[in-house]
Amino acid sequence: MKLFAKKPGNGHAKAGARLCEILKNVPIFADLNNRELSSVVRILHEREYKPEEIIFREDEPGMGMYIIESGKVSIYVESGQMQLSVLGDGDFFGEVALLDDAPRSATAIAKTDCKVFGFFQPDLFGLMERDSKLGVKIVLQVARLIGERLRKANKQLLILNEELTKIKSGNK
Amino acid sequence: MITIQDVGNRRVLFLLLGFAILLVLFFLGGVAELLLIAALGAYLLDPLVTPLEAKGMSRTAAATIFMVTLLLIVFFTFYFLIPVIIHQIQEMQTSGASEQTSRAIAKLELLIREKLGFLGMQDFNLTEKIKQIQAYISGIMVDFLIKDSLSIIIHMVTIPFFIFLLLKDGRELKKHLIRLVPNRYFEFSMDLIYKMDQQLGNYLRGQFMDALVFGILTTIALWLLQVKYFLFIGVFAGIANLVPYVGPIAGVTPALIVSLMETGDVMKGIYIILTFALLKLSDDILIQPLVVAKSVDLHPMLVFLSILIGGHLFGILGMLIAVPFTGFLKVVFSESVETLRRYRFT
Numbered sequence: 001m002k003l004f005a006k007k008p009g010n011g012h013a014k015a016g017a018r019l020c021e022i023l024k025n026v027p028i029f030a031d032l033n034n035r036e037l038s039s040v041v042r043i044l045h046e047r048e049y050k051p052e053e054i055i056f057r058e059d060e061p062g063m064g065m066y067i068i069e070s071g072k073v074s075i076y077v078e079s080g081q082m083q084l085s086v087l088g089d090g091d092f093f094g095e096v097a098l099l100d101d102a103p104r105s106a107t108a109i110a111k112t113d114c115k116v117f118g119f120f121q122p123d124l125f126g127l128m129e130r131d132s133k134l135g136v137k138i139v140l141q142v143a144r145l146i147g148e149r150l151r152k153a154n155k156q157l158l159i160l161n162e163e164l165t166k167i168k169s170g171n172k
Numbered sequence: 173m174i175t176i177q178d179v180g181n182r183r184v185l186f187l188l189l190g191f192a193i194l195l196v197l198f199f200l201g202g203v204a205e206l207l208l209i210a211a212l213g214a215y216l217l218d219p220l221v222t223p224l225e226a227k228g229m230s231r232t233a234a235a236t237i238f239m240v241t242l243l244l245i246v247f248f249t250f251y252f253l254i255p256v257i258i259h260q261i262q263e264m265q266t267s268g269a270s271e272q273t274s275r276a277i278a279k280l281e282l283l284i285r286e287k288l289g290f291l292g293m294q295d296f297n298l299t300e301k302i303k304q305i306q307a308y309i310s311g312i313m314v315d316f317l318i319k320d321s322l323s324i325i326i327h328m329v330t331i332p333f334f335i336f337l338l339l340k341d342g343r344e345l346k347k348h349l350i351r352l353v354p355n356r357y358f359e360f361s362m363d364l365i366y367k368m369d370q371q372l373g374n375y376l377r378g379q380f381m382d383a384l385v386f387g388i389l390t391t392i393a394l395w396l397l398q399v400k401y402f403l404f405i406g407v408f409a410g411i412a413n414l415v416p417y418v419g420p421i422a423g424v425t426p427a428l429i430v431s432l433m434e435t436g437d438v439m440k441g442i443y444i445i446l447t448f449a450l451l452k453l454s455d456d457i458l459i460q461p462l463v464v465a466k467s468v469d470l471h472p473m474l475v476f477l478s479i480l481i482g483g484h485l486f487g488i489l490g491m492l493i494a495v496p497f498t499g500f501l502k503v504v505f506s507e508s509v510e511t512l513r514r515y516r517f518t
Contacts, residue, residue, distance in 0.1 A: 045362075
């Protein structure tokens with residue numbers, strides 16, 4: 001069976017190796033070995049955006065996450081006219097769309113010339129079919145990441161609640 | 173915000189797209205037919221290659237092993253089946269009607285001569301007419317098997333080769349095609365392709381499974397009823413079942429003709445009709461709901477129109493694949509409209 005075993009990425013070896021290095025710094029892929037990273041690299045979609053070009057829009061269906069190789073991306077809420085963050089090289093965004101089918105909660109716009117890699121839900125499902133162990137590893141990391149954010153959001157909510165209570169009691 | 177005018181414009185756009193596809197198919201003819209069959213084959217077979225990949229094989233190795241196994245199975249099936257089918261066709265060409273049938277034909281011939289003599293049918297020869305039809309039908313089959321043998325051989329070599337290439341590199345090909353899509357429509361295309369893939373996969377695999385199960389059941393039923401050429405008619409009935417409304421009639425007719433010509437037993441003919449009715453009923457009630465996606469319901473008018481266009485473009489094969497292909501276009505159209513609604517294109 002070893003004769004037919006999957007080979008690590010060969011053709012575009014250099015680009016693949018560079019991309020593997022970028023992926024290692026993304027928490028979702030941090031636990032993967034080189035063979036697994038090569039499998040992920042094969043299903044990524046490379047995209048290039050000009051400044052002010054929309055990557056995805058709030059309220060539209062979300063298909064997956066993006067990893068920034070180079071450039072700056074602004075994440076903002078159109079409805080509230082509020083910028084949430086500006087992301088740079090090696091950062092990632094939109095990962096919640098890997099798990100749920102809800103519309104995007106924010107808009108992502110390229111602020112400079114950007115090169116990003118898209119990792120999408122249908123490709124993740126396909127990967128789970130072909131290599132369930134690898135699929136579970138990735139999904140588990142996404143779930144952990146979302147759990148961590150939920151804990152942070154809960155803490156912030158608690159702090160805000162306390163401040164609100166103080167303000168209310170001060171007013172009385 | 174999508175207005176009624178937008179939806180109308182999109183419908184016009186999709187109608188134009190459908191028309192463009194028809195034009196391309198018309199001008200490419202044989203090549204389009206070859207590519208369509210290969211793409212359909214690769215699409216149907218893809219879920220059988222993926223489990224091999226899940227065992228740790230590379231895509232190339234999985235596709236190679238699968239194709240070699242499939243070709244061996246097809247080769248041995250044909251090795252055993254082709255002589256039987258040729259023998260059955262030859263026999264059909266040479267065999268005459270039974271004594272009982274000949275008597276019935278002679279009676280009918282006399283009746284026509286007597287009653288319709290005033291229409292110039294005094295010399296009407298029904299036996300000769302039946303022989304002519306019989307020779308014509310078997311002639312078509314022989315033509316198909318012998319005259320078209322070169323084209324069959326070319327198809328038998330190129331189609332598996334294309335299927336192999338599509339199985340091996342289909343995923344990469346899809347990725348390269350998506351890369352050509354402008355940024356604004358990128359996620360939309362991913363969404364659309366994924367949804368169409370789910371719907372189409374269910375529909376086409378369902379159609380294939382239905383034809384296979386119906387073909388096997390018909391063959392067994394005809395064998396039990398001791399109808400001659402049961403294997404040939406059973407395979408034909410299975411394929412014809414892909415065509416709604418016309419398919420079941422096209423399936424029962426050869427069985428009925430062969431049985432009546434051979435035995436002249438009207439009761440056996442009734443049994444055959446009842447068996448086909450029962451098989452079709454169980455197909456509608458049991459098999460189809462289990463294997464064919466319900467979402468692809470086609471209007472009878474659309475079915476007939478597609479059969480006519482398919483027949484005009486690619487002959488008998490075109491008529492057989494016309495309905496699944498129309499189902500494919502319907503899924504593409506409805507999913508495109510549905511997905512477009514969810515995006516805010518300006």
